[in-house]
Amino acid sequence: MSENIISVSHLEKSFGGNQVLRDIDFKAYTGDVISIIGSSGSGKSTLLRCINQLEKPTSGAIFFHGKNIQDPGFSLSAYRAKVGMVFQNFNLFNNLSVLQNCVVGQVKVLNRDHGTAAKRALEILEKVGMSQYIEAKPAQISGGQKQRVAIARALAMDPEVLLFDEPTSALDPEMVGEVLNVMGTLAKSGLTMLVVTHEMDFAREVSNRIVFMDEGVIVEDATPEEMFVNPKSERTKAFLNRFRNR
Amino acid sequence: MPTTFFEWVLFFADKYGLYFLQGAGTTLLIASFGTITGLAIGLVVAVLRTVPIEANDPAPRKIFYTVIRWIFVAYIEIFRGTPMIVQSMVIYYGSAELWGLDMSPMTAALFIVSINTGAYMAEIARGGIISIDKGQYEAAQSIGMTHTQTMLHIILPQALRNILPSIGNEFVVNIKDTSVLNVISVTELFFMSKSAAGTYMRYFEVFFITCVIYFVLTFSVTRILLFIEKKMRGSESFVIHGSQTVPHAVIKGGAR
Numbered sequence: 213m214s215e216n217i218i219s220v221s222h223l224e225k226s227f228g229g230n231q232v233l234r235d236i237d238f239k240a241y242t243g244d245v246i247s248i249i250g251s252s253g254s255g256k257s258t259l260l261r262c263i264n265q266l267e268k269p270t271s272g273a274i275f276f277h278g279k280n281i282q283d284p285g286f287s288l289s290a291y292r293a294k295v296g297m298v299f300q301n302f303n304l305f306n307n308l309s310v311l312q313n314c315v316v317g318q319v320k321v322l323n324r325d326h327g328t329a330a331k332r333a334l335e336i337l338e339k340v341g342m343s344q345y346i347e348a349k350p351a352q353i354s355g356g357q358k359q360r361v362a363i364a365r366a367l368a369m370d371p372e373v374l375l376f377d378e379p380t381s382a383l384d385p386e387m388v389g390e391v392l393n394v395m396g397t398l399a400k401s402g403l404t405m406l407v408v409t410h411e412m413d414f415a416r417e418v419s420n421r422i423v424f425m426d427e428g429v430i431v432e433d434a435t436p437e438e439m440f441v442n443p444k445s446e447r448t449k450a451f452l453n454r455f456r457n458r
Numbered sequence: 459m460p461t462t463f464f465e466w467v468l469f470f471a472d473k474y475g476l477y478f479l480q481g482a483g484t485t486l487l488i489a490s491f492g493t494i495t496g497l498a499i500g501l502v503v504a505v506l507r508t509v510p511i512e513a514n515d516p517a518p519r520k521i522f523y524t525v526i527r528w529i530f531v532a533y534i535e536i537f538r539g540t541p542m543i544v545q546s547m548v549i550y551y552g553s554a555e556l557w558g559l560d561m562s563p564m565t566a567a568l569f570i571v572s573i574n575t576g577a578y579m580a581e582i583a584r585g586g587i588i589s590i591d592k593g594q595y596e597a598a599q600s601i602g603m604t605h606t607q608t609m610l611h612i613i614l615p616q617a618l619r620n621i622l623p624s625i626g627n628e629f630v631v632n633i634k635d636t637s638v639l640n641v642i643s644v645t646e647l648f649f650m651s652k653s654a655a656g657t658y659m660r661y662f663e664v665f666f667i668t669c670v671i672y673f674v675l676t677f678s679v680t681r682i683l684l685f686i687e688k689k690m691r692g693s694e695s696f697v698i699h700g701s702q703t704v705p706h707a708v709i710k711g712g713a714r
């Protein structure tokens with residue numbers, strides 16, 4: 213039995229009068245690879261950003277190993293180190309080299325000494341195939357390479373969960389594969405992953421669960437087989453059909 | 459006694475050369491000190507003004523940062539909205555009158571230029587900070603860095619690079635504007651010139667020399683800053699380490 217790692221309970225989020233998330237209930241267990249799909253504006257990014265606390269929920273609660281992350285005594289900094297985020301636009305630190313991008317968090321947040329941090333960063337950059345570029349600045353590498361470094365930066369914190377927000381959407385088609393490969397390897401390694409994606413092949417083959425969101429609610433939460441072969445909701449069917457006919 | 463313009467200029471250059479140099483030195487000292495201290499003040503003010511206040515923060519924290527923001531806005535508006543020459547009078551004479559502070563003109567000058575520049579730098583730095591892509595801030599937050607760490611290690615280095623031209627501009631403005639400090643008898647270049655000119659009642663010749671000195675100062679500073687800016691833009695190439703077959707080989711990579 214794997215352990216419940218993240219649990220979202222009655223989460224609501226509004227921007228002004230615009231309610232973006234409604235009564236979201238959702239649990240992730242260790243080793244889960246969950247794809248979150250849904251049309252544009254359905255609230256997928258907002259859900260991930262609430263989990264990482266880049267957005268503060270309007271109401272509801274999020275638990276990490278059973279602890280409410282909004283409790284006053286909860287260390288957000290330590291939590292964020294454990295729950296990393298990979299962005300659509302990479303957001304590599306532009307003033308730092310590839311290596312430093314993967315070192316700075318370890319040194320400042322985890323208080324590792326510089327040598328240990330650099331060694332760990334190198335190991336991980338090796339894994340994502342970027343160890344040759346440690347001296348390059350973000351502006352000097354391609355989109356696919358940037359995203360692999362961004363993944364390495366998150367991994368360097370030794371996280372328990374990684375959140376991916378459309379990690380391949382800003383990439384040229386020929387670079388999508390290299391990033392999905394890295395993510396596939398991570399999924400096999402047992403890392404818990406929440407992936408907002410429009411890559412249906414990835415969702416079907418790599419994830420063990422798919423969450424379909426529409427207009428701020430979770431419409432369906434099922435295994436890939438159930439979701440693709442036998443979706444329960446009409447809304448899910450309509451969404452998947454639109455995808456197939458594209 | 460000299461008779462022509464050039465003779466007078468030569469006369470002053472010869473007789474008062476050291477005097478002018480001392481004045482120029484004082485001017486440079488006040489301007490550099492004021493610019494650097496002002497930059498430090500500006501950065502601190504800008505960083506504190508950008509601390510996010512969240513709806514669910516504890517009340518004391520909210521009140522603290524709200525009050526701080528008000529104080530900083532007042533500071534910036536007051537010092538940018540009044541002439542430095544008037545600030546000098548108010549601070550120099552006011553500090554003596556109100557608190558019995560016996561500041562030397564030089565101490566007062568360093569204080570006035572710093573605090574005045576700080577107000578401008580605070581706005582420049584704030585502009586620099588908010589011009590950095592929000593994603594940089596979020597990425598730092600997402601790996602657990604605090605606001606201060608994010609500012610110090612990610613945002614400010616990038617913002618500083620962007621605002622370097624404005625910082626240089628402030629420096630040049632300060633070299634020129636320290637001249638107003640002659641009203642509180644600071645022995646900077648303008649004050650020195652005035653007393654030299656007064657001795658012989660030759661204002662045009664002396665201030666012609668003064669003009670040239672100011673120009674040489676600002677022009678050199680501008681050039682030096684341009685050079686630093688270029689340096690800070692950094693190298694356009696990097697080295698790729700270790701090929702598959704020859705691990706110690708290095709390959710030069712270029713900018714994309």
Ligand SMILES: Nc1ncnc2c1ncn2[C@@H]1O[C@H](COP(=O)(O)OP(=O)(O)OP(=O)(O)O)[C@@H](O)[C@H]1O
Pocket residue numbers: 227230232250251252253254255256257258259
């Ligand atoms: N900071 C914000 N302020 C106001 N409205 C916002 C903000 N962020 C998101 N929204 C709104 O919330 C809704 C959901 O946005 P969100 O980005 O979560 O959707 P999404 O499912 O990720 O869509 P996409 O596939 O286009 O990325 C949208 O209507 C959007 O306009």
Ligand SMILES: [Mg+2]
Pocket residue numbers: 256257258377378
């Ligand atoms: Mg989105």
